[in-house]
Amino acid sequence: MAQQSSSAKPMPMLKDELDIVIPTIRNLDFLEMWRPFFEQYHLIIVQDGDPSKTIKVPEGFDYELYNRNDINRILGPKASCISFKDSACRCFGYLVSKKKYIYTIDDDCFVAKDPSGKDINVIEQHIKSLLTPSTPNFFNTLYDPYRDGADFVRGYPFSMREGCKTAVSHGLWLNIPDYDAPTQLVKPLERNSRYVDAVMTIPKGTLFSMCGMNLAFDRELIGPAMYFGLMGHGQPIGGYDDMWAGWCAKVICDHMGWGVKTGLPYVYHKKASNRFENLKREYNGIFWQEEAIPFFESVTLPKECTSVQQCYLELAKLVKEKLGKVDPYFIKLADGMVTWSEAWDELNTTP
Amino acid sequence: MAQQSSSAKPMPMLKDELDIVIPTIRNLDFLEMWRPFFEQYHLIIVQDGDPSKTIKVPEGFDYELYNRNDINRILGPKASCISFKDSACRCFGYLVSKKKYIYTIDDDCFVAKDPSGKDINVIEQHIKSLLTPSTPNFFNTLYDPYRDGADFVRGYPFSMREGCKTAVSHGLWLNIPDYDAPTQLVKPLERNSRYVDAVMTIPKGTLFSMCGMNLAFDRELIGPAMYFGLMGHGQPIGGYDDMWAGWCAKVICDHMGWGVKTGLPYVYHKKASNRFENLKREYNGIFWQEEAIPFFESVTLPKECTSVQQCYLELAKLVKEKLGKVDPYFIKLADGMVTWSEAWDELNTTP
Numbered sequence: 042m043a044q045q046s047s048s049a050k051p052m053p054m055l056k057d058e059l060d061i062v063i064p065t066i067r068n069l070d071f072l073e074m075w076r077p078f079f080e081q082y083h084l085i086i087v088q089d090g091d092p093s094k095t096i097k098v099p100e101g102f103d104y105e106l107y108n109r110n111d112i113n114r115i116l117g118p119k120a121s122c123i124s125f126k127d128s129a130c131r132c133f134g135y136l137v138s139k140k141k142y143i144y145t146i147d148d149d150c151f152v153a154k155d156p157s158g159k160d161i162n163v164i165e166q167h168i169k170s171l172l173t174p175s176t177p178n179f180f181n182t183l184y185d186p187y188r189d190g191a192d193f194v195r196g197y198p199f200s201m202r203e204g205c206k207t208a209v210s211h212g213l214w215l216n217i218p219d220y221d222a223p224t225q226l227v228k229p230l231e232r233n234s235r236y237v238d239a240v241m242t243i244p245k246g247t248l249f250s251m252c253g254m255n256l257a258f259d260r261e262l263i264g265p266a267m268y269f270g271l272m273g274h275g276q277p278i279g280g281y282d283d284m285w286a287g288w289c290a291k292v293i294c295d296h297m298g299w300g301v302k303t304g305l306p307y308v309y310h311k312k313a314s315n316r317f318e319n320l321k322r323e324y325n326g327i328f329w330q331e332e333a334i335p336f337f338e339s340v341t342l343p344k345e346c347t348s349v350q351q352c353y354l355e356l357a358k359l360v361k362e363k364l365g366k367v368d369p370y371f372i373k374l375a376d377g378m379v380t381w382s383e384a385w386d387e388l389n390t391t392p
Numbered sequence: 393m394a395q396q397s398s399s400a401k402p403m404p405m406l407k408d409e410l411d412i413v414i415p416t417i418r419n420l421d422f423l424e425m426w427r428p429f430f431e432q433y434h435l436i437i438v439q440d441g442d443p444s445k446t447i448k449v450p451e452g453f454d455y456e457l458y459n460r461n462d463i464n465r466i467l468g469p470k471a472s473c474i475s476f477k478d479s480a481c482r483c484f485g486y487l488v489s490k491k492k493y494i495y496t497i498d499d500d501c502f503v504a505k506d507p508s509g510k511d512i513n514v515i516e517q518h519i520k521s522l523l524t525p526s527t528p529n530f531f532n533t534l535y536d537p538y539r540d541g542a543d544f545v546r547g548y549p550f551s552m553r554e555g556c557k558t559a560v561s562h563g564l565w566l567n568i569p570d571y572d573a574p575t576q577l578v579k580p581l582e583r584n585s586r587y588v589d590a591v592m593t594i595p596k597g598t599l600f601s602m603c604g605m606n607l608a609f610d611r612e613l614i615g616p617a618m619y620f621g622l623m624g625h626g627q628p629i630g631g632y633d634d635m636w637a638g639w640c641a642k643v644i645c646d647h648m649g650w651g652v653k654t655g656l657p658y659v660y661h662k663k664a665s666n667r668f669e670n671l672k673r674e675y676n677g678i679f680w681q682e683e684a685i686p687f688f689e690s691v692t693l694p695k696e697c698t699s700v701q702q703c704y705l706e707l708a709k710l711v712k713e714k715l716g717k718v719d720p721y722f723i724k725l726a727d728g729m730v731t732w733s734e735a736w737d738e739l740n741t742t743p
Contacts, residue, residue, distance in 0.1 A: 182654050183584065191569075192571060192579065194572075198682055199678065213534070218534060219545050220543060223550075237535060239588040246596075250532075
């Protein structure tokens with residue numbers, strides 16, 4: 042493991058409280074562009090696919106790298122809950138991190154520029170979003186009221202202006218938008234060039250599509266629900282890893298009274314994935330999401346669930362019961378959720 | 393009434409289907425700046441305060457103007473539901489309009505510029521928002537999926553991509569933000585300079601602050617719920633007119649399965665109102681909104697209510713029952729809602 046550099050750069054925010062998790066199958070040359078922003082943070086690299094392959098990490102980064110052999114060794118039989126040949130494997134990084142915050146990014150995402158031409162410091166923006174409260178109970182038309190130059194608008198109840206804890210900060214993408222395979226096939230040339238200068242809380246009771254490409258969260262709060270499911274090798278579905286985690290996490294945040302923000306910061310996304318391959322991977326998900334979303338919309342967690350772990354196990358039970366009827370895959374997935382939860386407790390219980 | 397000009401300018405969108413409603417107490421010099429955008433539309437001017445005063449309207453605009461004497465003459469005893477000495481009087485304009493769409497604007501709002509320096513065509517943007525569907529049932533992280541260059545993101549259920557009808561388009565303000573009196577007192581210098589290039593649907597089940605300064609709606613759909621309440625002269629409250637209409641309209645849109653959009657377009661707001669006066673007017677509302685909002689959040693309209701009128705009368709009944717306990721004002725307001733509804737039917741029933 043490389044040692045942390047002792048450069049004279051300005052101290053990055055929460056340097057010792059945030060890990061950057063990167064799932065990959067290739068050399069991490071993309072980190073060169075991120076050097077000014079990532080160099081002082083600790084990286085957790087989760088190598089997907091053939092563990093005998095060597096992943097090159099540019100000099101000067103402080104990292105630990107786990108391949109499939111490491112995952113099997115560390116988790117033993119519980120390694121079955123970690124996906125193989127799918128970026129869902131990234132959640133192993135959340136499991137082994139010891140930090141309060143996680144930022145996770147895909148290796149085909151690069152530094153974007155804001156409209157003034159300045160490089161966007163993604164981690165700084167995510168941290169700002171996570172450290173300021175959320176407002177899931179009433180929509181503020183001027184967006185995040187805690188940003189500089191913004192506030193609560195007229196008519197916003199004063200009793201709600203303290204907000205609540207922010208558990209998730211979901212960032213967006215310029216250039217290649219995060220479209221599903223059918224949309225990629227229909228609109229191969231569509232690029233996102235609209236920089237929307239906003240952060241906002243997704244209201245309570247509303248689901249969204251959580252993309253894992255550019256995502257930060259408070260691991261101490263919502264980590265146990267950030268399981269990216271069983272995807273890829275040996276599974277009838279791929280690419281729905283982040284969606285699954287997002288639906289679970291949102292329902293649990295709503296129950297716990299925590300907020301999920303979306304909007305800034307942007308990364309510049311150069312798609313590495315093939316849209317025909319994506320259709321193969323997503324195929325079953327296109328049908329299943331039509332059942333899964335009404336399920337998540339209707340889920341009510343019992344009052345007795347007062348921790349994320351309790352909520353998550355309850356959710357796993359409901360997934361098995363209700364979605365198990367849609368396809369036996371969901372029974373396996375529910376079992377994976379339970380195994381994940383056990384692994385979380387095993388690795389994250391303070392002795 | 394001035395005749396419509398027959399200029400050679402490009403045909404404005406929905407020229408014969410939209411009225412612009414302006415409440416005012418002063419000469420409408422502000423229209424000079426709006427000439428290129430408003431000149432080909434019909435204006436309904438609602439003169440507030442002393443009816444003997446003459447309001448000057450710049451040459452070349454096609455308008456009808458109503459003062460208090462006109463309101464009393466047209467509505468007879470039902471005129472009691474129209475506020476006096478408060479911009480709430482603007483809803484009289486919605487009542488007498490015969491058009492499908494309404495755009496309403498305050499006379500201290502001017503043409504704003506987009507970041508490229510181009511004058512913003514507010515009506516064009518509102519109409520685009522109203523003519524494209526809304527997506528209240530699932531949050532699209534790339535905002536309005538019907539805008540050029542945008543679409544539904546991965547994980548958005550395909551069964552929900554038809555969206556639903558859009559009833560309301562709520563625009564925003566650069567320069568002076570729409571803050572309540574306490575915030576104006578605390579932050580007298582705060583200006584909004586953040587241009588957020590987004591339109592979005594406010595999710596189902598979530599309330600927001602609807603500001604009447606820069607607002608468009610489908611009058612045929614939601615007009616009967618766009619009552620701006622009893623405010624100002626003779627009432628214990630002022631300035632909550634648009635908020636009240638917004639809470640009522642949102643609850644009814646949610647029940648009817650229609651959408652409310654917010655975001656673009658911006659106007660440039662130069663505040664004409666005094667923050668100490670605002671505190672006087674808003675004072676009771678600061679307390680009452682803490683009761684009114686939980687009330688609206690908990691309202692469930694019965695399935696039997698299949699028209700906006702039915703919903704609105706049911707809502708009036710509930711306001712009397714539940715909020716009448718907070719203050720007798722709400723009993724009067726509920727009666728005003730019923731009178732408004734009767735007046736709407738009287739003036740809007742096709743013979």
